[in-house]
Amino acid sequence: MKRILKGVATAGILALALTGITAGSSSAASKKLIVVGFAQTGSESGWRAANTLSMKAAFSKANGFKLIFNAADNKPEAQIAAVHSFINQRVNAIVIAAVVETGWDNVLKEAKAAKIPVFLEDRTISSAPSLYATWLGDNFLKEGTTAGLWAKQMVGTTPTNMVVIEGTTGSAPAIDRATGFNAAIKGSPIVTLDSQTGNFTRAGGKTVMEGFLQKYPKKIQLLFAQNDDMGLGALDAIKAAGLIPGKDIKIVTIDGTHDGLTALSQGEFNYVVECNPLLGAGVASLVKAVLAGKSVPKANTALDGAFDQAQATAALPTRKY
Numbered sequence: 001m002k003r004i005l006k007g008v009a010t011a012g013i014l015a016l017a018l019t020g021i022t023a024g025s026s027s028a029a030s031k032k033l034i035v036v037g038f039a040q041t042g043s044e045s046g047w048r049a050a051n052t053l054s055m056k057a058a059f060s061k062a063n064g065f066k067l068i069f070n071a072a073d074n075k076p077e078a079q080i081a082a083v084h085s086f087i088n089q090r091v092n093a094i095v096i097a098a099v100v101e102t103g104w105d106n107v108l109k110e111a112k113a114a115k116i117p118v119f120l121e122d123r124t125i126s127s128a129p130s131l132y133a134t135w136l137g138d139n140f141l142k143e144g145t146t147a148g149l150w151a152k153q154m155v156g157t158t159p160t161n162m163v164v165i166e167g168t169t170g171s172a173p174a175i176d177r178a179t180g181f182n183a184a185i186k187g188s189p190i191v192t193l194d195s196q197t198g199n200f201t202r203a204g205g206k207t208v209m210e211g212f213l214q215k216y217p218k219k220i221q222l223l224f225a226q227n228d229d230m231g232l233g234a235l236d237a238i239k240a241a242g243l244i245p246g247k248d249i250k251i252v253t254i255d256g257t258h259d260g261l262t263a264l265s266q267g268e269f270n271y272v273v274e275c276n277p278l279l280g281a282g283v284a285s286l287v288k289a290v291l292a293g294k295s296v297p298k299a300n301t302a303l304d305g306a307f308d309q310a311q312a313t314a315a316l317p318t319r320k321y
């Protein structure tokens with residue numbers, strides 16, 4: 001399933017890309033702007049808000065771009081319609097943060113026929129790599145693995161009932177984080193009671209957790225929420241049920257947003273794996289390189305860390321998102 005992460009993925013290349021377009025120049029403004037259509041997933045999470053800001057800052061006029069921004073409210077068909085519209089507008093490049101992995105072939109073939117390069121940002125897709133120029137994002141499989149290894153180590157030999165709140169069904173992070181997590185907990189005494197989607201939103205996390213708490217009263221000891229926002233929503237449900245998050249139910253999440261690290265610092269989460277949303281400068285650099293005829297790696301992976309309570313407390317004062 002992981003097609004392009006098997007390709008070249010070097011932090012060094014990303015670091016170069018990230019430094020390539022940080023400052024605008026007055027000469028850029030006098031040149032013809034590069035018109036870029038960006039098909040964003042929507043605005044489901046704090047991570048997504050930070051990612052949108054990062055993209056808008058990098059694809060600025062000062063940096064030589066005109067950005068046409070579309071947020072698809074996490075509807076795959078709306079996102080494909082946005083890409084069609086970018087093709088009809090004859091943009092110079094298209095950037096996609098794909099809601100789901102599948103369904104992209106036809107529109108990508110149209111973009112290719114129109115000679116408009118497509119760049120994948122954040123999320124991977126299942127189409128052939130020949131249909132897009134490159135991808136830049138985080139290693140979701142590794143994030144899931146890191147979360148799972150923490151859970152396995154944390155429970156030790158104690159039998160533990162877990163529930164999972166998944167991200168958007170069919171999205172690369174939901175698929176890959178589950179794969180990584182499940183492989184990492186193999187051989188541990190963790191039993192998955194249930195796993196349902198909360199669509200990467202706080203409201204979704206709260207609703208799903210309420211359902212779990214009703215269905216499995218006093219049975220849940222561990223929650224894996226595939227992003228911070230769903231974990232934060234779950235906190236409300238856990239507290240409303242008279243339980244103490246972080247103690248009665250241990251919680252591991254992914255993203256590392258300011259709100260997520262605050263919950264960890266306060267002991268309501270127990271571990272947070274980072275997923276860096278600040279991808280804009282790197283993507284803008286890749287767009288410029290490809291339009292200038294330079295060859296770029298097919299896959300570019302951001303570097304992510306992970307946080308326990310002390311590390312979250314130390315990181316919070318300078319956290320950028």
Ligand code: AHR
Nearest residue numbers: 044045047048173200227
């Ligand atoms: O694709 C990255 C994921 O999408 C983030 O983990 C989540 O918060 C976001 O909505």
